[in-house]
Amino acid sequence: MNTVFGPIHSRRFGTSLGIDLSSSSKQCNFDCLYCELSPMKAISHQYAVTPIEEILDDLKEALLKHSTLDVITLTANGEPTMYPHLNELITLINAIKGDLHTLILSNSASLSDKRVFNTLLRLDQVKLSLDAATPEIFRKIDRPAEGIEIETIIDSIQRFSHAFCGKLFIEILFVRGINDTPQEVLALNAALQSVHCERIDIGTIDRPPAYPVQGLEFKELYALSHLFDPSLPIHIVSRTHATATPSRYTCDEILTTLDKRPLTDDDIHALFDDESRQEFQNLLNEGKITQIERSNIIFYLPFANSIKKRSKTIKKS
Numbered sequence: 570m571n572t573v574f575g576p577i578h579s580r581r582f583g584t585s586l587g588i589d590l591s592s593s594s595k596q597c598n599f600d601c602l603y604c605e606l607s608p609m610k611a612i613s614h615q616y617a618v619t620p621i622e623e624i625l626d627d628l629k630e631a632l633l634k635h636s637t638l639d640v641i642t643l644t645a646n647g648e649p650t651m652y653p654h655l656n657e658l659i660t661l662i663n664a665i666k667g668d669l670h671t672l673i674l675s676n677s678a679s680l681s682d683k684r685v686f687n688t689l690l691r692l693d694q695v696k697l698s699l700d701a702a703t704p705e706i707f708r709k710i711d712r713p714a715e716g717i718e719i720e721t722i723i724d725s726i727q728r729f730s731h732a733f734c735g736k737l738f739i740e741i742l743f744v745r746g747i748n749d750t751p752q753e754v755l756a757l758n759a760a761l762q763s764v765h766c767e768r769i770d771i772g773t774i775d776r777p778p779a780y781p782v783q784g785l786e787f788k789e790l791y792a793l794s795h796l797f798d799p800s801l802p803i804h805i806v807s808r809t810h811a812t813a814t815p816s817r818y819t820c821d822e823i824l825t826t827l828d829k830r831p832l833t834d835d836d837i838h839a840l841f842d843d844e845s846r847q848e849f850q851n852l853l854n855e856g857k858i859t860q861i862e863r864s865n866i867i868f869y870l871p872f873a874n875s876i877k878k879r880s881k882t883i884k885k886s
């Protein structure tokens with residue numbers, strides 16, 4: 570099973586089964602400085618498309634196995650809205666999901682495409698990223714594929730927020746020295762005035778980034794939050810308070826989960842039951858899992874994945 574991973578507990582979205590719509594490699598129309606995947610040139614179309622049947626088979630198998638889920642999350646090694654069969658896949662998921670909610674985590678870049686816009690309207694929850702509101706900072710932090718403009722993205726988010734009947738979340742990720750100036754926050758604030766959403770999550774880097782950039786301290790995020798209009802539903806994201814019921818993971822599931830998302834000791838303690846923690850320890854002892862340290866936090870990831878990761882000098886977009 571390559572396309573489905575988890576369950577992963579998120580304080581913001583509940584217990585989620587993830588679907589990776591680009592399981593073979595990173596395919597994204599952005600190349601964000603803070604991406605937790607390896608750096609890669611932004612592209613406009615998927616060149617490796619996972620068959621829809623494969624995704625559905627993996628999902629059916631996982632749904633039989635995990636009974637205490639809240640949400641099915643469409644995500645990707647890259648941007649999930651680039652998956653060309655997204656609309657059809659949502660129809661098939663809706664037919665088998667029962668009471669579970671559907672959620673997509675998108676970078677917002679494809680929302681100006683009418684087909685993507687209408688497809689996302691069919692989901693229960695949508696999370697759209699908006700890291701910048703001015704062209705210069707947008708190009709610097711998100712490093713988009715050619716032809717993607719921030720003005721178009723903001724207009725699409727505003728229109729979508731008025732048309733969508735489900736829960737819309739906006740996420741802003743702050744990177745030190747890039748989009749954390751008062752001027753950029755005020756530009757974001759102005760753009761968000763016309764957005765109807767459930768919540769605006771502001772956060773910072775909490776996983777090893779693709780490029781050598783740094784996150785902010787909690788107190789800095791707190792200070793930035795005060796620059797937004799008090800009427801906006803700003804929420805500072807802090808991973809440290811997440812709680813979860815530990816579950817049983819096989820060796821393969823542990824490696825797949827770590828491949829999608831490096832985990833900390835806290836995450837492992839919250840997610841894995843005793844037996845799974847022992848399996849995790851065995852994989853660590855065997856060298857199949859390795860660890861890297863960032864800002865005093867240890868992250869675990871598959872050894873094979875760590876080879877792909879590399880530091881790179883920031884190039885100007």
Ligand code: SF4
Binds near residue numbers: 600603605676
């Ligand atoms: S953070 Fe998301 S949007 Fe940005 S490059 Fe990585 S996968 Fe793409």
